[in-house]
Amino acid sequence: MNTEPYLEDFKRILKKENLRYTSQRVEILKEIASSNHHLECEDIYFSLREKGVDASLATIYRTMDLLVKHQFVRKLNIGEGRARYENKIDGEHHDHLICTECGNIIEFVENDIEVLQEEIGKKYGFKLTKHIHQLYGICEDCQNETD
């Protein structure tokens, strides 16, 4: 995936807010933009380290906040202690199906549910900003484990 355009967007946004386009921020955005996984801050920390890029964990956390705020990533909490983050740059909106045995995460898209959610918001006079929709269960593989 070509991350250049996103870096340009990021640069523009940072400038507009009088924030700086630092090497750490660039490397972190590149890392998450080129991944399709659901990463923890520590994952990013170690991936960068392997590539010889040093950025402290605190900086990763700070940068993720920034990226969430500007819609580059989505923060995900799937009931582990730690938060996960996913690339929100491209691809359509989806929610998650999570196996509580093996931790496998499947992404699903269900437009009918999205529409119903909007209706519920309208019904109660809410201006909706986001939603969390996670289905938990046992995946096919884990059901077939014979131990």
Place this chain on the structure above:
Amino acid sequence: MNTEPYLEDFKRILKKENLRYTSQRVEILKEIASSNHHLECEDIYFSLREKGVDASLATIYRTMDLLVKHQFVRKLNIGEGRARYENKIDGEHHDHLICTECGNIIEFVENDIEVLQEEIGKKYGFKLTKHIHQLYGICEDCQNETD
């Protein structure tokens, strides 16, 4: 609300698992069973205290785990630091609409969504056990605040 039948259920379950029917467990179940709110462990701790019932926070946490396990309560995480718990004893299943300004929580029931969830589970071969479905936004009152 008459909590007697639930206490009897609880007693039976505890005995079956060689666990003890202690005064703390009874008081905690009574407290949550007679509330319609979404309580934190600390809320329960202080409510009991006001009634002259002493139970440590650690015991509240331990008992909530037990009550979750046996379906008396549902654990809820709405993005605050602390977990909340709600009476699951009676009333139909619902999910939540949460105002990010004032923290107000509205319960909604949408059977069509429940059905679609089941279909998604089936589609991916999952045996579903639970789901989290939370809509976040700004409630009507908070939208009308003119400051």
Place this chain on the structure above:
DNA sequence: TACGCTATTGTTAATCATTCTCAATAACAG
């Protein structure tokens, strides 16, 4: 290019909800 202002970083300590440890106590079966 050099200078100066100030946002950012890394380090380390602090938070804070929750869990753990363990000795003292209370349930409950006999």
Place this chain on the structure above:
DNA sequence: CTGTTATTGAGAATGATTAACAATAGCGTA
């Protein structure tokens, strides 16, 4: 009533995330 063992309370420990702060690096300007 007694013995066994689950439970409790107190306080320490954990673990993810945040905060404090001095050193540094971006970036606008001359």
